[in-house]
Every structure is written in structure tokens, then in C-alpha cells.
Amino acid sequence: MATEVKVPTLGESVTEASIGELLKNVGDAVAVDEPIVSLETDKVAVEAPSPVAGVIKEFKVAVGDTVEVGAVLAVVEEGAAPSASGSEAGRAKEEREEGEKEREESPAPAASSDASQTLSPAVRRAVLEHGVDPSTIKGTGKDGRLTKEDVIAAAKAKGDSPAPAPSAPAPAPAPAATGERREERVKMTRMRQTIAKRLKGAQDNAALLTTFNDVDMSAVMEARAKYKDIFAKKHDIRLGFMGFFAKAACLALKDVPAVNAYIEGDEIVYHDYVDISVAVSAPNGLVVPVIRDAQDKGFARIEKDIADFGKRAKEGTLTMEDMKGGTFTISNGGVFGSLMSTPIINPPQSAVLGLHRIEDRPVVVDGEIVIRPMMYIALSYDHRLIDGREAVTALKIIKEAIEDPTRMLIDL
Numbered sequence: 555m556a557t558e559v560k561v562p563t564l565g566e567s568v569t570e571a572s573i574g575e576l577l578k579n580v581g582d583a584v585a586v587d588e589p590i591v592s593l594e595t596d597k598v599a600v601e602a603p604s605p606v607a608g609v610i611k612e613f614k615v616a617v618g619d620t621v622e623v624g625a626v627l628a629v630v631e632e633g634a635a636p637s638a639s640g641s642e643a644g645r646a647k648e649e650r651e652e653g654e655k656e657r658e659e660s661p662a663p664a665a666s667s668d669a670s671q672t673l674s675p676a677v678r679r680a681v682l683e684h685g686v687d688p689s690t691i692k693g694t695g696k697d698g699r700l701t702k703e704d705v706i707a708a709a710k711a712k713g714d715s716p717a718p719a720p721s722a723p724a725p726a727p728a729p730a731a732t733g734e735r736r737e738e739r740v741k742m743t744r745m746r747q748t749i750a751k752r753l754k755g756a757q758d759n760a761a762l763l764t765t766f767n768d769v770d771m772s773a774v775m776e777a778r779a780k781y782k783d784i785f786a787k788k789h790d791i792r793l794g795f796m797g798f799f800a801k802a803a804c805l806a807l808k809d810v811p812a813v814n815a816y817i818e819g820d821e822i823v824y825h826d827y828v829d830i831s832v833a834v835s836a837p838n839g840l841v842v843p844v845i846r847d848a849q850d851k852g853f854a855r856i857e858k859d860i861a862d863f864g865k866r867a868k869e870g871t872l873t874m875e876d877m878k879g880g881t882f883t884i885s886n887g888g889v890f891g892s893l894m895s896t897p898i899i900n901p902p903q904s905a906v907l908g909l910h911r912i913e914d915r916p917v918v919v920d921g922e923i924v925i926r927p928m929m930y931i932a933l934s935y936d937h938r939l940i941d942g943r944e945a946v947t948a949l950k951i952i953k954e955a956i957e958d959p960t961r962m963l964i965d966l
Contacts, residue, residue, distance in 0.1 A: 560625060560626055562602055564600060564874060571600065572594045572621075573619045574592040584609070584610060586604065586606060587603045595874070604630050607633065610628055610629075683868070686712060757898065761937035761938045763935060764935075766894070768931070791861060801962045803882060803884065804849045805962060808828075809947070809951055829845065830845045843876040843877050891911055898934060905935040910930045914928070931953065
């Protein structure tokens with residue numbers, strides 16, 4: 555019996571997606587819930603699984619197509635087996651077997667084009683992360699497909715292998731006789747298109763302004779150094795800086811509620827809770843998963859949420875639910891070495907806190923010049939809703955809480 559594989563529900567307000575990759579070929583056997591198509595939405599990559607076990611009879615879509623929720627992606631012949639599913643599946647299997655034989659007998663480069671077409675999103679991420687050439691790796695998955703474990707094993711073997719003996723340097727390749735310079739055009743992913751539209755929309759619609767301050771990180775660094783081992787042993791998570799800034803932001807947003815609000819039509823929507831969007835760099839672009847009810851969470855829970863978001867962002871397993879909502883954003887450009895920036899708000903939010911790298915600088919304390927670990931912090935805000943006084947006050951509260959973490963414990 556033929557069963558249709560359809561585009562699953564993608565999340566609130568998301569009605570369409572682009573076909574990122576066909577993970578199987580016509581004639582391939584599939585198990586129940588085995589992914590066969592990778593879909594790219596505005597925010598995340600989603601895999602569409604087969605609802606039944608059988609053989610793929612046909613695909614109704616091609617890579618790059620735009621599809622809506624409920625559209626048919628493929629047809630699976632339920633209960634069929636590749637070896638006995640008729641002439642089409644039989645021919646597909648024979649062609650795959652012949653292809654495998656040819657690849658085994660031919661040099662590695664000849665296999666690269668075929669392998670690159672069947673890499674799953676997880677495998678592609680592993681290849682990028684470990685910097686290995688997938689064409690040089692023999693796949694152990696079904697039909698010779700590469701698995702994530704294959705890539706990790708190859709990367710480990712590459713790292714363990716002895717360095718080649720020194721030899722005379724190879725001559726540099728001669729430049730092309732024509733002096734040809736090449737360029738490549740690559741279609742923007744749906745996520746990248748959405749990021750571009752949202753950020754440009756923020757500039758076009760909001761009255762953006764940024765206020766700056768600097769913060770002495772001495773107290774927080776001393777607290778981390780003193781308690782990091784005990785904290786890690788008790789909570790099984792590393793004590794980082796983001797937990798301090800998230801709790802400091804909660805204090806500021808409580809005292810200056812406009813920074814935690816947004817404009818909707820001709821109304822201002824205020825929140826009695828703080829859902830902090832954390833900007834995370836993922837292989838496909840920037841994502842902003844949300845720490846919900848941050849005002850009620852302790853340092854350990856916040857740090858665990860952030861660590862989990864970072865891990866799943868690299869793996870590409872964040873869901874639409876993870877990124878829905880958010881009333882305020884924290885973006886830490888310091889992890890990439892940024893000294894100062896003017897972050898852009900994440901609509902419909904009205905403010906974003908930018909963190910930057912810590913560096914020793916001379917400052918005046920009690921009339922004396924001393925060296926302190928300092929960080930510039932920035933608050934970009936929508937001036938339509940937030941006045942300068944409110945923005946400066948909110949950033950000053952964050953600064954004071956970081957410089958004296960006790961304030962976060964006694965709610966000052």
C-alpha cells in the first residue's frame with residue numbers, strides 16, 4: 555500500500571519551508587520514523603520522517619522547492635523490500651550496488667560527488683566541525699552512506715596519525731594562463747533570508763539608538779574563581795558569566811519595565827516575566843533560543859539552559875518552540891573577540907544587551923590608577939518606546955549588579 559509522506563507541522567506562524575536535502579533515493583528502504591527529507595524553515599532545519607516502513611516509490615519535490623505544511627513530499631510503498639519490490643526498486647538497488655563497486659575500484663575523488671549528495675545535516679555539521687574531507691571516508695551506514703560516527707572516527711584517526719616525513723617543498727601551482735578569477739553564486743538559505751529581512755526590518759521600523767557603559771569584572775571573576783569547583787561538583791555545569799548577566803538583566807527589567815516591553819500597533823505590551831533570548835551562532839546562521847521565566851531561575855538552571863542551547867544549535871536540533879517568544883535579548887560578541895559593538899534588536903523586542911571581551915585596562919579607583927579587568931557593555935533600544943533616561947538607567951543597574959553581585963541576592 556502506498557503511503558504519502560507530508561510536510562509536518564513546522565511551528566506557530568510557520569506555514570512553509572524549503573527543501574534542503576533529499577536524504578534518501580528512490581528505491582531505498584526506510585524504517586518507521588526514519589528521516590527522508592530535510593526541510594529548512596525560517597528558524598531551524600526540520601527532518602520529515604517516513605510514517606511507515608517500506609521502500610521509497612517516488613519523490614514529489616526537488617531540492618530548493620518551497621512547500622507548505624501538509625504538502626506531499628514522497629510516496630513510500632509500505633511493507634515492500636528493495637530486493638522484491640518490482641522492477642523499479644530492483645533496478646535502483648542494482649544501480650546502487652554497481653555504484654558502490656565502481657567507487658571502491660576508483661580513486662577517492664570520483665566518489666566525492668556522490669557522497670556529497672547524500673550527507674545528512676548531522677554529517678555535514680560534523681564534516682565542517684572536524685575539517686575532514688568526506689570523499690576520503692568510507693561510510694558504514696546503509697548503502698555506504700557516511701554517518702556522524704564515521705566522520706568523528708576519521709577526524710580522530712587524522713589527529714592520531716604521525717606527521718609525514720619532511721620533504722622538499724612542492725612547487726607552487728602555476729597561475730592559470732588566462733589569469734582567470736572565479737566567483738561562486740550560492741542561493742541563500744531560508745534561514746539566512748529571514749535573518750536578513752528581520753534585521754533590515756528592525757532598522758527600517760524602529761528608532762534604534764545605543765548607549766554604552768563599562769563594567770569592572772573583578773567581583774564576578776573573583777566569585778567564579780572561588781566557587782567554580784564547588785558549583786560544578788554540585789550542579790554538574792560550569793559557572794559562566796552569562797548567568798550573572800541574565801540575573802542582572804532581570805533586576806534592570808523589573809525596575810525599568812519599558813525595556814522589557816514592545817510595541818504592537820498603537821499599544822505597548824508590558825510583561826511581568828522575563829524571557830531572555832540568547833543569541834547563539836549555529837552552522838546555518840544566528841539563532842536565538844529563549845530562557846523562559848529567567849526571573850525565577852537560579853544560576854545553575856540558567857547555565858544549563860545556555861549550555862543545552864549551544865550544544866543543540868551546533869547539532870541543528872533546536873526546535874521552533876525553543877525560539878518562540880522572548881522579551882529581551884543578550885548577545886555575547888566577546889566570545890569572538892569583539893571589543894565594542896552596536897547590537898540590533900530582535901523584533902518585536904525593544905532592547906538588546908551586547909557583551910564584549912574582557913581586557914585589563916587602567917582605571918582610577920579612589921584617586922589611584924589601578925589595572926582592572928574591564929568590559930564594555932552596550933544596550934541598543936527602540937527610542938519610540940524607551941527614553942534615553944530609561945535606557946541609561948537599565949544599563950547602569952546591570953553594571954552595578956555585576957560590580958557588586960550581592961545586589962542580585964538581596965534584590966537591590
